[in-house]
Amino acid sequence: MKRAPTWPVHVALVGVSLVMLGPFYWVLKTSLTGENIFAYPPALLPVAPHVFYYVDVWYYIPFVRFLLNSAIVSTIVVLASTAFNAMAAYALTQPFRGKRAVILLLLSCMLIPFQATIVPAYLITKELGLLNSHLGLALPLCSTIICIFVFKASFDAVPRSLLDAARLDGLPEWRIILLIMLPLSTSAIATNVILSFIWSWNNFLWPLIVVRNEAMQTLPLGLSTFLSYLENTTGALYAFCVMVLAPGLLLFLLEQRRFIQGLTSGATKG
Amino acid sequence: MGGGLRNRYVVVLGTLALLTAAWNAYVALHDDGLILGRVVGPDGRPVPGATVRLQERTLTTLEPRATAVTGPAGEFRFTRHRLHHLVLEAAKDGVGRSPRVPVRLYFRGQNHTLLAPLRLAPPG
Amino acid sequence: MTRRSPRGLRRELVVWLFLLPSLGIFLLYRILPLVWNGVLSLQKWSPFGTPRWAGLYHYEEMFLYDDVFWTSLWNTVVFMSSSPIAIALALALALLVHAPVRGRATYRTLIFLSYPLMTVAVGIIWRWLYDEKVGLLNYLLLSLGLTTRRIAFLDSFEWAMPSVIAAAVWQILGFFMIILLAGLQTIPSELYEAAAIDGADPRQRLLRITLPLLRPSIFLCLMIGIINSFTSFDLIYVMTRGGPNYATELLITYIYRAAFVLSKLDYAAALTVVLFLFLVALTWLANRAAGGEAGAVEAAE
Numbered sequence: 001m002k003r004a005p006t007w008p009v010h011v012a013l014v015g016v017s018l019v020m021l022g023p024f025y026w027v028l029k030t031s032l033t034g035e036n037i038f039a040y041p042p043a044l045l046p047v048a049p050h051v052f053y054y055v056d057v058w059y060y061i062p063f064v065r066f067l068l069n070s071a072i073v074s075t076i077v078v079l080a081s082t083a084f085n086a087m088a089a090y091a092l093t094q095p096f097r098g099k100r101a102v103i104l105l106l107l108s109c110m111l112i113p114f115q116a117t118i119v120p121a122y123l124i125t126k127e128l129g130l131l132n133s134h135l136g137l138a139l140p141l142c143s144t145i146i147c148i149f150v151f152k153a154s155f156d157a158v159p160r161s162l163l164d165a166a167r168l169d170g171l172p173e174w175r176i177i178l179l180i181m182l183p184l185s186t187s188a189i190a191t192n193v194i195l196s197f198i199w200s201w202n203n204f205l206w207p208l209i210v211v212r213n214e215a216m217q218t219l220p221l222g223l224s225t226f227l228s229y230l231e232n233t234t235g236a237l238y239a240f241c242v243m244v245l246a247p248g249l250l251l252f253l254l255e256q257r258r259f260i261q262g263l264t265s266g267a268t269k270g
Numbered sequence: 271m272g273g274g275l276r277n278r279y280v281v282v283l284g285t286l287a288l289l290t291a292a293w294n295a296y297v298a299l300h301d302d303g304l305i306l307g308r309v310v311g312p313d314g315r316p317v318p319g320a321t322v323r324l325q326e327r328t329l330t331t332l333e334p335r336a337t338a339v340t341g342p343a344g345e346f347r348f349t350r351h352r353l354h355h356l357v358l359e360a361a362k363d364g365v366g367r368s369p370r371v372p373v374r375l376y377f378r379g380q381n382h383t384l385l386a387p388l389r390l391a392p393p394g
Numbered sequence: 395m396t397r398r399s400p401r402g403l404r405r406e407l408v409v410w411l412f413l414l415p416s417l418g419i420f421l422l423y424r425i426l427p428l429v430w431n432g433v434l435s436l437q438k439w440s441p442f443g444t445p446r447w448a449g450l451y452h453y454e455e456m457f458l459y460d461d462v463f464w465t466s467l468w469n470t471v472v473f474m475s476s477s478p479i480a481i482a483l484a485l486a487l488a489l490l491v492h493a494p495v496r497g498r499a500t501y502r503t504l505i506f507l508s509y510p511l512m513t514v515a516v517g518i519i520w521r522w523l524y525d526e527k528v529g530l531l532n533y534l535l536l537s538l539g540l541t542t543r544r545i546a547f548l549d550s551f552e553w554a555m556p557s558v559i560a561a562a563v564w565q566i567l568g569f570f571m572i573i574l575l576a577g578l579q580t581i582p583s584e585l586y587e588a589a590a591i592d593g594a595d596p597r598q599r600l601l602r603i604t605l606p607l608l609r610p611s612i613f614l615c616l617m618i619g620i621i622n623s624f625t626s627f628d629l630i631y632v633m634t635r636g637g638p639n640y641a642t643e644l645l646i647t648y649i650y651r652a653a654f655v656l657s658k659l660d661y662a663a664a665l666t667v668v669l670f671l672f673l674v675a676l677t678w679l680a681n682r683a684a685g686g687e688a689g690a691v692e693a694a695e
Contacts, residue, residue, distance in 0.1 A: 006495045013490055017504040020568070023519045024507075026530055052374040055354050059378060060329050080415075088416035091409040102413065109424045111677070115625040115646050116670045117427035119653050119662050120434065124422060140423040143416040173408065202512045204628045209654060220514040224632055227518055230329060238522075241515045252510045254278060256503055259510060260572055 024245075031242045034235035053239035061240060065215065066222035069134070070201055073218060076138035077200035082192045084143045086185075089151030090177060110145050115205065122209050132212040141200050147192045150262070154188035155181055191262035194255055201248060219244050297377050305348040307384035309340045309360045309368065312391055316344025320362035320390065324348050327355045327372065344387070354378045358388060366392040428670070435664035445660070452664035463665065465640050466648040467672075469555065470623060473644060476559040476566075477619025481612060483563065484570035489604075491571065492578045502575070506568030513565070517632030520561040524548050524633075548634050554641045558633055562626060570615045577611030578604070613684035617677055624673050645669050 032049035057063055092103065114121075121140060130136030158181050166176050182189070204220040211217050217225065223244055230237060252259055309320045317340060324336040335353065338346045340360070354375045361367035368388040375382060435452055437445040456463050487505060491498050508516065523530045524547035532544045547557040581604065589599050605612075627646050630636060636643035636651065643651075649669065653662035 006493070009490050009493050009495050013487075013495070013501045016487060016490075017501060020505050020508055020564070022530075023516075023523060023564075026523070027519050050374070051376070052355070055374070055376055056329070059354055084415040084419070087412040091412035094405065094409050096406050096409045102417070105417075105425075106420070109420050111674060112424045112428055112670070113621060113625050113673070115627060115649075116431070116666055116673070117423060118650070119659055119666060120427035120430035121423055122653070123430070123659070124426065139419065143419040145420075148416065173405075198510055202510075202514075204512075204514050204631075205650070208631075209650075220512055220628075223512075223514050223518065227632070236329065237518070241518055245511055245515050248511050249507075250282070252507070253503075254282065260506065263509075263569065264573055264576055 027238050027241055031235060031238035053235040054243065056236040057239045057243060060236065061222065061226055062214070063222070063240070063243065066217055066219045069137075069216060070218040070220075072134045073137045074197050074200045076134060077141045078193050078196050080138065080142040081144065081147065081196040082189060085147040085192055086151050086182070086189070088143070088148045089155055090181070092148070092152050093155045106145050106148065114140065118205065118209060121206075125210060131210055132216050134216075136210050137203075137207055137216075137218065138200065140206060141196065141203070144196065144199075147188075147195060150191055151185065151188045154185040158184050187258070190255070190258050194251070194259055195262050197251065198248065198259075297380075300381050301377065301379035302381055303348075303350040303352060303379040304381040305351060305356075305358075305373070305384075306382070307346055307358065308387040309344045309346065309362075310387045310389050311365055312389070314389075316340075316387075317360075317362055317365060317390060318342045318344055320344070320346075320360050320365070322346045322358060322360045322388070324351065325357045325359070326353045327357050332357060350379075352378050354380070358384070360388040360390060362390060366390040431663045431666045431670070434660055435667050437660055439660040439663075441657075448660070452661050455661070456664055456668070462640055462643065462648060463645075466643045466645045467668075469641070469643055470645045472555060473559060473562070473626065474620060474623040476562045476623065477616055479559070480563045480566050480570050480619065481574075481615045484567055484574055484615070485608075485612075487567070487571045488574035488578055489600075492575060502572070505571055508565050508567070509569045513628035514632050516561070516565055517629045520557075520564075520629075521548060521633045524557050549638055551638060551641050554634055554638060558630060558642050561633065562622075562629055565629070566619070566622065569618075573615055573618075574608065574611050577608045581607050609684065613680060616684075617680050620676050620680060621673065624669060645672075 029046045031053055032051070033046045034053060092099070117140075125131055125136045125139070128136070130139065162180060163176065166180060171179075202220060203218070204224070207218045207221045208224075211221055214225070223240055226237060226240060305324070307322070309317045309322065311317045320340045322338045322340060323334060324338070326333045326335050335351065335356070336348055338348055340346045346360075354377060356373050356375075358371045358373060359368060368390050371384070371386075371388060373382060373384070434445075436448060436450070438448040438451070439445045491501050491505075522528070524532075526532060526544050526546040526549065529547070531547065535541045536544065545553060547553045585603050585607075586599055589603060594602070623644075625646055626644065627650065630642055630644055630647050631650075634642045636647045645665065646669065649662050649665045652658050652665060
């Protein structure tokens with residue numbers, strides 16, 4: 001088979017990568033120099049970069065408060081969802097009456113996007129008295145069907161013989177879960193952690209609805225509010241963007257493969 | 271794979287923790303809120319008795335914060351400021367006023383010594 | 395009917411106990427809202443006092459008198475056109491990245507980078523890129539000589555929707571590419587070799603082998619794209635708020651506006667019912683058109 005030259009492929013891919021990365025580079029550059037807001041034409045490389053816009057963001061915007069809110073909500077979501085999803089998945093590996101109905105129910109819940117529930121979800125959260133609270137922000141995300149099925153697949157893959165031997169040895173069920181099934185499912189746990197973290201960290205619509213005062217805002221909400229106060233004529237806005245994107249970026253780069261696997265396996269489940 | 275994963279996180283988070291601790295230590299040692307500088311006249315000679323105004327620059331406005339008077343060698347000092355973005359301006363009747371000099375710091379209350387003196391220029 | 399032993403009964407109890415938290419959340423935040431939406435849409439709701447029965451009043455208002463509803467519905471359909479564009483581009487990218495070149499993983503990472511990031515930040519970045527006075531796009535267009543005047547992308551009727559679609563395509567490109575790449579990797583290379591021996595040129599190999607075998611992945615992307623276009627709130631809100639003059643108002647942003655800006659929760663519920671029915675109908679159609687093959691990917695996992 002004739003070997004085709006590879007450099008056109010490289011050229012094309014580099015071009016596409018530039019288009020995908022261009023906006024990030026531009027934002028980073030502007031956050032470091034503050035030009036391109038009034039200066040025209042803009043320079044390609046940063047001229048006299050400084051980090052003072054980041055200092056501005058740190059002090060003028062309650063960035064730490066937003067970060068804390070996002071972190072608290074995300075922690076609740078990650079812990080709760082990993083526990084709840086694993087529990088539900090384990091339950092689904094056992095035979096019981098009504099199992100098929102439950103599975104059908106879960107599959108049909110996948111058809112209901114979050115956006116189709118916002119009005120009643122708001123009313124429910126209000127009735128529960130959870131408006132403008134961390135728990136209220138976290139609750140809708142504390143269980144997702146995709147992750148339940150990821151866990152279930154992982155639990156189903158545990159060799160039957162292992163479980164039977166353990167049961168014959170008289171091990172109580174909870175020890176079987178803790179000592180056999182969970183350690184063999186670290187991949188599912190990691191996927192759950194990553195996906196639930198990203199979904200709760202990036203969540204914008206729900207905080208927009210539920211948060212009623214500035215002190216409770218999460219990062220995406222804080223960013224959007226800042227934008228509406230000060231439009232895009234301050235370098236601080238772009239420093240804010242970079243600071244907001246950094247944690248997500250860091251997590252993605254640390255866990256690329258698992259991230260991609262989790263998203264695509266979730267996608268193929270519907 | 272497990273060992274590699276733990277190493278990755280330990281390295282990244284450990285480095286972040288170390289950097290944060292080191293930065294906090296540096297800040298704690300240097301945050302007396304000191305601003306030192308000199309005022310000179312149009313001829314370059316120090317100007318005693320000039321008024322120096324310290325203003326805070328917020329995102330939208332300038333807020334006056336403190337004033338000081340220069341000593342015999344034209345030097346002035348501000349203490350215990352809690353700002354990170356400020357503007358200095360000096361003036362003396364009969365001699366002139368200086369341009370507004372912005373000072374941007376890395377953290378609130380950072381000690382800072384002006385490199386260039388505030389140069390008074392006659393109006394007009 | 396088998397007699398349940400106490401141990402079996404206890405096991406069932408444990409199972410239901412384990413299911414309780416998840417089921418509780420789904421009931422509270424998926425099923426109950428769905429039903430309540432339907433009920434609310436048939437009522438006249440107010441924050442004080444009890445809701446009153448209104449029958450099809452809201453639907454009548456929506457279908458017969460509300461131009462914004464029809465505009466937003468149309469806009470949502472137009473926004474769906476971002477999917478085929480993104481899929482076509484992603485397919486080209488997937489084919490490129492699939493080729494045996496060095497650094498594939500790096501390219502894959504770089505292209506996928508835009509997806510896991512906060513859509514709000516992405517919206518702000520794009521809004522700034524499109525800016526009339528200081529935006530990079532205007533600068534590029536002017537310096538390349540493609541236009542003589544600056545274009546206010548997000549403030550003009552003609553350009554607002556295409557601009558938003560471009561940003562949406564940019565963000566989802568990496569995700570579609572990953573899905574298509576996974577699909578490409580399941581095609582056995584013997585097929586290509588056999589076709590090459592039979593004298594098929596690259597174009598025929600693409601059309602006869604690659605595309606048909608990628609159908610499940612392509613339709614998966616299509617369904618994800620459809621769902622996305624019905625739920626793409628963040629990007630629109632940050633970039634245009636639905637303006638100018640409803641040119642980019644999607645059904646979902648209209649629902650938000652009706653519920654939380656205009657405080658017409660009952661009307662918003664009716665809109666949501668329409669949104670949901672539309673979504674279900676479209677995904678069912680797409681699934682049928684795929685010959686139910688999108689589900690085949692699930693079976694193969």
